[in-house]
């Protein structure tokens with residue numbers, strides 16, 4: 001397959017490039033060139049926020065395009081329009097954040113209501129509107145379009161910092177706040193499994209929206225932290241703590257304690273989506289132990305702190321607040 005990845009040097013796009021190279025695909029990336037492309041990849045340079053940002057694509061044709069854009073929808077609109085008739089398939093890496101808040105409750109299928117958004121939207125769009133606007137913009141491609149609605153994405157090269165924060169905290173050891181309940185079901189996808197799904201779907205000509213995360217309960221908070229504590233040296237002593245005590249101390253779920261949401265509507269929204277359609281289309285998931293161990297192996301290769309996306313706030317609990325919660329429990 002001749003594949004064009006718009007992006008391709010961060011986290012998800014990088015995983016797509018890696019998987020495509022392993023398949024023997026011919027891969028081209030387009031980005032600003034802030035990081036070197038992976039070996040064997042043709043690198044085109046352009047800034048998608050500028051009028052001439054897609055000039056390097058001129059004359060090119062591809063079997064499939066994967067677009068990882070998460071900013072203003074109009075950048076997706078311009079790319080999808082420019083590539084119409086010059087590529088066979090267009091995947092937009094979207095998000096389950098597109099579902100309207102009021103849709104929380106039952107496991108959400110791809111038919112659940114979505115937020116209002118415009119394909120012509122600019123930087124004013126919040127994340128949900130940017131992703132939904134990106135979906136509408138991708139449809140300007142006109143041909144086969146796949147909307148891959150990922151949820152929480154983990155794995156090596158993660159640049160939001162969620163699993164990296166937990167791994168580094170557990171490696172530090174000592175009494176460690178573990179947000180309960182232990183059997184809290186989690187739903188996520190390893191970026192490498194997302195890459196496999198997206199490339200298979202492109203090859204099979206799949207179109208439309210797919211929720212692309214694990215089935216709910218692929219792992220639990222308890223299993224995730226037990227494995228993470230073990231692979232980081234077994235120095236952490238997990239102190240399982242009731243959600244109410246954590247919330248009463250002013251700890252913010254999801255951001256202070258990444259991945260974790262207490263039982264309730266937000267947890268159901270994030271960790272209880274319906275993935276029957278993607279599973280039926282062949283979605284395969286590696287065990288959580290592989291995701292955790294491989295992410296830790298990657299972290300250990302880094303000379304300094306892990307990469308952090310500039311457009312997302314850093315995550316993690318301060319040692320002071322953690323000590324306060326543990327002392328009160």
Ligand SMILES: NC(=O)c1ccc[n+]([C@@H]2O[C@H](COP(=O)([O-])OP(=O)(O)OC[C@H]3O[C@@H](n4cnc5c(N)ncnc54)[C@H](OP(=O)(O)O)[C@@H]3O)[C@@H](O)[C@H]2O)c1
Pocket residue numbers: 006007008009010011012013014015030031032033034035046047048049053068069070093094095096131150151152153154160
């Ligand atoms: N993390 C999660 O849990 C989660 C959950 C659901 C969905 N998602 C979605 O998953 C996707 C993650 O993608 P990713 O960021 O990991 O993709 P990526 O393709 O690996 O990295 C982002 C790419 O965009 C390029 N880029 C940034 N600004 C640019 C510009 N102005 N013009 C051209 N290229 C530019 C970057 O290179 P340069 O800097 O060199 O330009 C980089 O190659 C996003 O769409 C996100 O919304 C994430």
